[in-house]
Amino acid sequence: MVDYHAANNQPSAGGVQTYMEQENDWDRDLLLDPAWEKQQRKTFTAWCNSHLRKAGTQIENIEEDFRDGLKLMLLLEVISGERLAKPERGKMRVHKINNVNKALDFIASKGVKLVSIGAEEIVDGNAKMTLGMIWTIILRFAIQDISVEETSAKEGLLLWCQRKTAPYKNVNVQNFHISWKDGLAFNALIHRHRPDLIDYDSLRKDDPVHNLNNAFEVAEKHLDIPKMLDAEDIVGTLRPDEKAIMTYVSCFYHAFSGAQKAETAANRICKVLAVNQENEQMMEDYEKLASELLEWIRRTIPWLENRTQEKTVNEMQAKQEDFRDYRCVHKPPKVQEKCQLEISFNTLQTKLRLSNRPAFMPSEGRMVSDINGAWHTLEGAEKGYEEWILSEIRRLERLEHLAEKFHQKAAIHQSWTDGKEAMLTQKDYETSTLSEVKALLRKHEAFESDLAAHQDRVEQIAAIAQELNELDYYDSASVNACCQKICDQWDVLGALTQSRKESLERTEKQLESIDELYLEYAKRAAPFNNWMEGAMEDLQDMFIVHNIEEIQGLITAHEQFKSTLSEANKEREAIQAIQAEVQKIAQSNGIKLSGANPYTTITPESIDSKWEKAMAMVPQRDAALQEELNKQNSNDSLRATFAAQANTVGAYIQAKMEEIGRISIEMNGTLEDQLTSLKEYQKNIMSYMPEINKLEGYHQLIQEALIFDNQYTAYTMEHLRVGWEQLLTTIARTINEVENQILTRDAKGISQEQLYEYRASFNHFDKKRSGQMVSDDFRALLISTGNSLGDGEFARIMGIVDPNGSGAVTFQAFIDFMSRETTDTDTADQVIASFKILAGDKNFITAEELRRELPPDQAEYCIARMAPYTGPDGAPGALDYMSFSTALYGESDL
Numbered sequence: 034m035v036d037y038h039a040a041n042n043q044p045s046a047g048g049v050q051t052y053m054e055q056e057n058d059w060d061r062d063l064l065l066d067p068a069w070e071k072q073q074r075k076t077f078t079a080w081c082n083s084h085l086r087k088a089g090t091q092i093e094n095i096e097e098d099f100r101d102g103l104k105l106m107l108l109l110e111v112i113s114g115e116r117l118a119k120p121e122r123g124k125m126r127v128h129k130i131n132n133v134n135k136a137l138d139f140i141a142s143k144g145v146k147l148v149s150i151g152a153e154e155i156v157d158g159n160a161k162m163t164l165g166m167i168w169t170i171i172l173r174f175a176i177q178d179i180s181v182e183e184t185s186a187k188e189g190l191l192l193w194c195q196r197k198t199a200p201y202k203n204v205n206v207q208n209f210h211i212s213w214k215d216g217l218a219f220n221a222l223i224h225r226h227r228p229d230l231i232d233y234d235s236l237r238k239d240d241p242v243h244n245l246n247n248a249f250e251v252a253e254k255h256l257d258i259p260k261m262l263d264a265e266d267i268v269g270t271l272r273p274d275e276k277a278i279m280t281y282v283s284c285f286y287h288a289f290s291g292a293q294k295a296e297t298a299a300n301r302i303c304k305v306l307a308v309n310q311e312n313e314q315m316m317e318d319y320e321k322l323a324s325e326l327l328e329w330i331r332r333t334i335p336w337l338e339n340r341t342q343e344k345t346v347n348e349m350q351a352k353q354e355d356f357r358d359y360r361c362v363h364k365p366p367k368v369q370e371k372c373q374l375e376i377s378f379n380t381l382q383t384k385l386r387l388s389n390r391p392a393f394m395p396s397e398g399r400m401v402s403d404i405n406g407a408w409h410t411l412e413g414a415e416k417g418y419e420e421w422i423l424s425e426i427r428r429l430e431r432l433e434h435l436a437e438k439f440h441q442k443a444a445i446h447q448s449w450t451d452g453k454e455a456m457l458t459q460k461d462y463e464t465s466t467l468s469e470v471k472a473l474l475r476k477h478e479a480f481e482s483d484l485a486a487h488q489d490r491v492e493q494i495a496a497i498a499q500e501l502n503e504l505d506y507y508d509s510a511s512v513n514a515c516c517q518k519i520c521d522q523w524d525v526l527g528a529l530t531q532s533r534k535e536s537l538e539r540t541e542k543q544l545e546s547i548d549e550l551y552l553e554y555a556k557r558a559a560p561f562n563n564w565m566e567g568a569m570e571d572l573q574d575m576f577i578v579h580n581i582e583e584i585q586g587l588i589t590a591h592e593q594f595k596s597t598l599s600e601a602n603k604e605r606e607a608i609q610a611i612q613a614e615v616q617k618i619a620q621s622n623g624i625k626l627s628g629a630n631p632y633t634t635i636t637p638e639s640i641d642s643k644w645e646k647a648m649a650m651v652p653q654r655d656a657a658l659q660e661e662l663n664k665q666n667s668n669d670s671l672r673a674t675f676a677a678q679a680n681t682v683g684a685y686i687q688a689k690m691e692e693i694g695r696i697s698i699e700m701n702g703t704l705e706d707q708l709t710s711l712k713e714y715q716k717n718i719m720s721y722m723p724e725i726n727k728l729e730g731y732h733q734l735i736q737e738a739l740i741f742d743n744q745y746t747a748y749t750m751e752h753l754r755v756g757w758e759q760l761l762t763t764i765a766r767t768i769n770e771v772e773n774q775i776l777t778r779d780a781k782g783i784s785q786e787q788l789y790e791y792r793a794s795f796n797h798f799d800k801k802r803s804g805q806m807v808s809d810d811f812r813a814l815l816i817s818t819g820n821s822l823g824d825g826e827f828a829r830i831m832g833i834v835d836p837n838g839s840g841a842v843t844f845q846a847f848i849d850f851m852s853r854e855t856t857d858t859d860t861a862d863q864v865i866a867s868f869k870i871l872a873g874d875k876n877f878i879t880a881e882e883l884r885r886e887l888p889p890d891q892a893e894y895c896i897a898r899m900a901p902y903t904g905p906d907g908a909p910g911a912l913d914y915m916s917f918s919t920a921l922y923g924e925s926d927l
Contacts, residue, residue: 069274070164072266076277077167079261080175080284084111095167096160102132105155109139112174114874129156137166145173168276175283190279193286194218197225203238209278214267216244219285223251226289230255241268258284298867299886305864306891308388309921315381316393322374323399329367330407333359337414340421344507346429353422353736360415360754361729371408372762375401376769383773386849387780389860389922392836416751423741430739432506434577439497443515445570446490450522456480457529472631474537475552477530479559479633484530486563491523554611555632561604562635565643568594572650579741581665588658595651605644612637668740675731676745682728683748686756689718693763700771700792703785704778708771715764725757770845777848791851794818795844805841814847861922868914877902877911 074095082091085104088111092098099105101124106117118135121128133152141147147169154162172186181189181196191206198204201221206212213219215238224231230251236244245264252258261281267273343349378401381393395401457480461473498516502509571594578584612630629636696714700707732750735743778788798814799806806814808831815822815830822830834846871886872878878899883892895917902911 068266068270069277070160072262072270072274072277073164073168074160075263075266076261076274076280077164077171079259080171080280081108081167083259083284084108087111096158096163099133099163100156100158101129102134102136102152102155105136106132106139109136109170112170113139113143115139126156140166140170140173143173145169168280171276171280171283175287176279179283179286187279190283190286194222194282197222201225201233209275209282210273213278213282214273215241216246216248216264216267219248219252220244222282222285222289223248223256227255252285252288256285256288258288298870301867302864302871302895303888303891305921306887306894308384309390310891310894312381312385312388312390312393315377315384316395319374319377319381319393320396320399322370322377323395323404326367326370326374326404327399327407330411334411334414337411337418342425342505342507343429346426346433349422349425349429353426356419356422357733357736368758368761371404372765374404375762376765379766379769379773380776383776383845383849387777391922412755419751426739427741428504430577432501432504434575435497435501435504436506436508436512438575439494439501439512439515441573441575442490442494442497442570443519445566446487446494446519449487450526453526454522454529457526457533469631470537472551474534475555475632476634477534477537479555481530481534482556482559483563484526486560486567491519494519550611550615551630551632554608554615554630555635557604557608557611558633558635558640561601561608562640562643564601565640565647569643569647569650572647572654576661578661578665579739581662581669584658584661584665588662591654591658598648598651602644605640608640609637668738671731671735671738671740672743673745675728675735676743676748678724678728678731679746679748679750679753682724682753683746683756685721685724686753686760689760690756690763693760693767696767704771704775704788708768708775711764711768711771715768718760718764725753728753773845774848777845783848783851788848791848792844795847805843808835808840808842811842811847818851861919864918864921865915868918872914875906876904876915877907878914879908879910879912881910883912 078092078095081095085091085108088107090104090107092104103120106120110117117139120132120135130152133155137147137150137152147166150162150166150169155166176190177186179185179189179193181193184192187209191209194206198206198218198221201217201224203215204217204221206218217236217238220231220233220236224233231247236247238244242264245262245267249260249262249264253260261284262277267278343352378393378395385391385393495516498512501512506512576587578587693714696711700710702710728750774788777783778785794814794817795806798810798817800810811831811834812822812827815827830850831842834842834850868878869875871882873882880892880896883895886892887895895914896912899912899914899917902913904911
């Protein structure tokens with residue numbers, strides 16, 4: 034069998050060759066130096082126990098306790114973290130050899146070539162072979178993986194020591210034997226990493242025993258590094274054993290390297306938790322603002338949907354004023370809140386994408402689409418409420434006019450009917466002469482003519498009452514009662530008229546004398562008198578118009594009426610001539626008239642009196658019509674003023690909407706320059722607000738003048754308000770898109786030149802210049818950037834850039850995709866690995882460890898959200914950091 038110590042000069046596989054070649058000083062000198070063997074035995078035993086205690090055991094005699102192979106296999110499992118083949122529990126030599134061979138095979142599987150070390154030597158308790166095997170294990174598992182500035186193993190460990198002790202006086206580490214005899218190098222390593230444990234300035238180079246004992250005791254007490262050598266062992270030899278020193282120093286390296294990893298892990302966790310806390314605060318702010326806005330909409334819509342009718346125009350105009358106050362005072366802040374809510378939502382989603390977090394899904398009913406839907410419902414309610422108010426004002430205005438007209442006609446009718454029932458029921462014909470009876474009969478015929486003439490007025494009164502009922506007039510009950518009384522009275526008058534006529538006709542046969550002249554007077558005077566009453570009623574009639582054409586129609590009708598006055602005056606003179614002829618005949622023949630005309634109560638004086646009253650009403654009517662014409666001319670001027678301003682504002686809004694569409698596609702310069710230009714553009718747009726307010730003032734004058742139509746413009750105030758709000762929202766949304774591009778650029782490290790290239794490529798394939806492109810154009814864009822896409826890969830990309838399946842890809846989505854494909858981000862596995870370092874390689878972590886390694890607020894954040902650990906290797910108070918880390922990235926529920 035080849036000597037193990039000489040075999041170290043042979044090359045070995047898997048990277049072990051390098052450090053094995055450096056250890057060719059394991060030679061006969063070792064066999065001849067009992068001091069070195071003692072140092073190795075003590076150091077290697079302490080090193081083995083530092084790992085075996087994790088499994089609850091230890092060794093006392095290094096060559097005896099590994100002979101059965103059981104603790105050797107256990108040591109390898111602890112330091113490698115892997116399971117070895119099941120050991121044999123027998124006490125026979127063959128069982129022990131088999132166990133040791135399993136351990137040696139495992140060492141060989143890690144790339145270590147074991148030459149000259151056989152299982153028999155270990156089972157036989159060969160101290161030199163056992164120490165050589167342990168040194169091989171130490172090299173492989175404690176020293177080989179050390180890497181410092183592209184050096185590894187022994188050179189890497191030496192370089193690490195030199196770097197760490199360079200600032201300290203009296204320390205010059207050049208090897209792993211003489212450089213460590215005075216103990217200052219050990220103390221310098223501890224002080225460099227834990228200055229609170231060592232008072233380095235108090236140490237003296239001429240007191241090596243004190244220095245060594247101080248370093249070994251501090252390391253054992255505070256750094257969990259067992260004492261592997263005695264100070265006297267090192268000081269008492271001319272050249273301390275290099276392998277013992279290397280083993281001891283490697284423990285310091287791993288102790289301090291673990292602390293550095295813990296700090297790095299803690300920093301990574303702090304960064305991840307800080308991002309998560311900021312995102313959660315933005316989510317809470319969004320939820321709160323969305324809830325408040327939805328609650329305001331919920332409270333406002335019932336008010337807008339309230340259709341409680343008022344009784345008068347003034348009361349409805351008060352409601353109109355409340356609505357105007359709502360539109361100008363209460364709603365604008367809510368429009369701003371809605372816009373800010375959309376901006377906050379977009380910014381949050383961008384930050385979540387940049388930090389590799391799942392997209393934010395608001396609570397049910399609080400999505401941006403839900404808020405837009407509620408806002409659309411609110412605007413629909415606004416439109417309906419405004420239309421209802423205007424409709425109610427028209428209805429009430431019509432009702433007030435009809436009610437006044439009803440009462441006027443009813444009063445005239447009541448005045449005419451007073452005494453008619455008494456007249457029709459008297460029995461005067463029973464004692465009258467023939468001529469008197471004939472006169473009574475003729476008088477009755479004249480009354481019938483008068484009665485028929487009044488039939489139209491009664492029908493008009495009934496028609497007005499019916500229209501008031503159909504328009505839901507609030508005092509319909511009293512109108513109906515009055516109308517019913519007039520109709521009942523009219524029926525009574527009809528019946529009484531028919532009864533009196535029949536009585537007079539029976540008497541007429543006995544009476545022969547009739548005064549034809551009186552009769553002619555009566556027949557002509559009655560209709561003329563009725564015409565005058567109708568004319569006076571028309572001259573006093575109320576009127577309501579809404580435009581110049583209607584008032585001009587009334588003026589034309591009035592002029593036609595005035596043109597008939599000449600013929601009417603001739604008729605009046607003819608009637609008066611009949612009465613004059615009666616007087617002339619009586620005087621000529623000496624006839625004494627018994628008194629008034631027996632056939633009529635209409636006297637020439639009454640005809641002249643009514644004629645004079647009617648003539649006085651004509652200029653009054655002229656003045657009223659002229660006043661209304663002036664009013665309608667003023668209203669027409671208001672229409673023209675509003676239309677001119679509305680057409681200007683409408684054209685401005687349309688031009689700016691088209692302009693912002695071009696700007697969002699054709700912007701040049703850096704993103705900061707674009708953002709500055711957009712904000713300046715927004716400021717310029719807001720400077721146009723006085724023109725909007727001026728238009729609102731004209732609109733208020735239009736409404737106060739009760740003007741309901743405008744032939745000079747197609748724009749309505751509602752249309753322009755919606756257009757203005759859309760313009761402001763579009764500008765704010767465009768600014769937010771540029772801000773999100775800045776966030777993406779800064780977070781992903783995208784250069785300005787890359788952004789220019791992305792924008793130029795996107796604009797080239799955005800053929801419609803709409804700021805977004807269809808899937809076929811997007812595929813062509815990806816191919817132009819060097820991507821070779823199959824259908825499956827393209828479908829995956831479309832799922833990223835168009836998660837809603839709209840079929841269109843925006844520029845922001847394109848940038849997010851390009852940055853996501855080229856930028857490394859934190860992952861759940863990285864966070865889990867960081868927590869495992871803090872937990873000392875355990876599958877769980879405790880609250881005490883979190884509070885020790887993390888800042889207080891983030892430690893408590895983790896403790897509050899981590900579930901209890903339920904694994905079989907758990908301990909009291911253990912927390913599950915794996916599911917917590919996974920939940921941070923949306924792979925399971927937190």
